[in-house]
Amino acid sequence: MNKPPSRRKKVIPAVSGELKPASDSATKDPSSHENPASVTITVTAVEVTELSEEEQSLRLHLERRVERAFLEAGQALMELRDGRLYRSTHRTFEEYCRDRFNYSRDAAYLKISATVVYENLQKFLPTIGRQIPMPTNERQLRFLAKAELEPAVQADVWQQAVEQAGNKIPSGRIVKDVVDRIRERTKVPNPYHIGEICILLPKDDPDLRGKAGYWGVVTHVGEYSCTLQTWDGDYTVKIEHLKSLELLDGDCRFMQQLCVRLRQLHQVASRDSSVDWLLQGLGKQAKPYLSSLQAKLLAAVEREYKIEWRQQK
Numbered sequence: 001m002n003k004p005p006s007r008r009k010k011v012i013p014a015v016s017g018e019l020k021p022a023s024d025s026a027t028k029d030p031s032s033h034e035n036p037a038s039v040t041i042t043v044t045a046v047e048v049t050e051l052s053e054e055e056q057s058l059r060l061h062l063e064r065r066v067e068r069a070f071l072e073a074g075q076a077l078m079e080l081r082d083g084r085l086y087r088s089t090h091r092t093f094e095e096y097c098r099d100r101f102n103y104s105r106d107a108a109y110l111k112i113s114a115t116v117v118y119e120n121l122q123k124f125l126p127t128i129g130r131q132i133p134m135p136t137n138e139r140q141l142r143f144l145a146k147a148e149l150e151p152a153v154q155a156d157v158w159q160q161a162v163e164q165a166g167n168k169i170p171s172g173r174i175v176k177d178v179v180d181r182i183r184e185r186t187k188v189p190n191p192y193h194i195g196e197i198c199i200l201l202p203k204d205d206p207d208l209r210g211k212a213g214y215w216g217v218v219t220h221v222g223e224y225s226c227t228l229q230t231w232d233g234d235y236t237v238k239i240e241h242l243k244s245l246e247l248l249d250g251d252c253r254f255m256q257q258l259c260v261r262l263r264q265l266h267q268v269a270s271r272d273s274s275v276d277w278l279l280q281g282l283g284k285q286a287k288p289y290l291s292s293l294q295a296k297l298l299a300a301v302e303r304e305y306k307i308e309w310r311q312q313k
Helices: 024-028 054-068 069-080 094-103 105-124 138-147 151-164 172-187 251-266 272-283 292-304
Strands: 195-200 215-221 227-231 233-238 241-246
Touching: 024 054, 024 215, 054 195, 069 105, 069 138, 105 151, 138 151, 138 172, 195 227, 195 251, 215 233, 215 251, 227 251, 251 272, 251 292, 272 292
Parallel strands: none
Antiparallel strands: 195 215, 195 241, 215 227, 227 233
16 A cells, blocks of 8 residues: 655755845744854944044033033022022022022032132142143032131142042042041141130031021030030031130120020010010120110010029029
8 A cells, every 4th residue: 555645844954155035934033043053143343433623622622511510500509699689589599599490508508619619729729730630510529618628728638639539530538538637637626615605607608697696605515616505596516617705704604694595585486576686686796795775675575475584693
């Protein structure tokens, strides 16, 4: 009996070097290749061309714009603040920065203080010989701004930080390390003592904005700072932000007692707004006495809110 013919397809091996056009099914389904390892990958070489002089000039210009972006922002914020150009829409500069730029108070003032430091570096860094890399963002200058060093010392700190970073732009952490070393080397003893009467000097500290002339009692003395107790709160500030009234012991005791009286009134939550006028006036009058009328007004307000006060000797 004859066998039926076989239906198998005969497999013919491909001749080496012969290319077969890919079928549609093979294109759609890569897994259909019988030998995936034989797939050829074509790599196209890309030619790298040099920049023309015009392109090099444009690149340098754009790089400098990027580097100076934070500087321009700080300068603009400083003009907006100093000229009170926000006053038509906002009560304070801080509110304006938050609503217009989504900057917190600290972020806005950091940009301003970093701008001041950058301008100091431009003045005091050497311009002859090799160029020293300049800061590219305000975070690199955060600790220099807070340290409140002299402009020439700021330049020295930056130069040392650049060298420590291998002649590249240093991180904020490297700058802080150099600042700490210099402050330790030039350490000045804290000249103030507990119980002394001082006034606040805000300078560029945003936390002390509006507090110029406030007097208070030193309640804590640290290495580089003091805590000053005033009529409306306690402020821990650097010694650069304080100025002693250099009062006699008896006058200091009078001011200490007056500070306690003003703080007691300030703690009255239901006080009339006119009481704040009195508190602010006396809180800025850095004199070891009250006029007859001031004494009567203060005593009357204390009686109104049932605050008993006995003068201590």
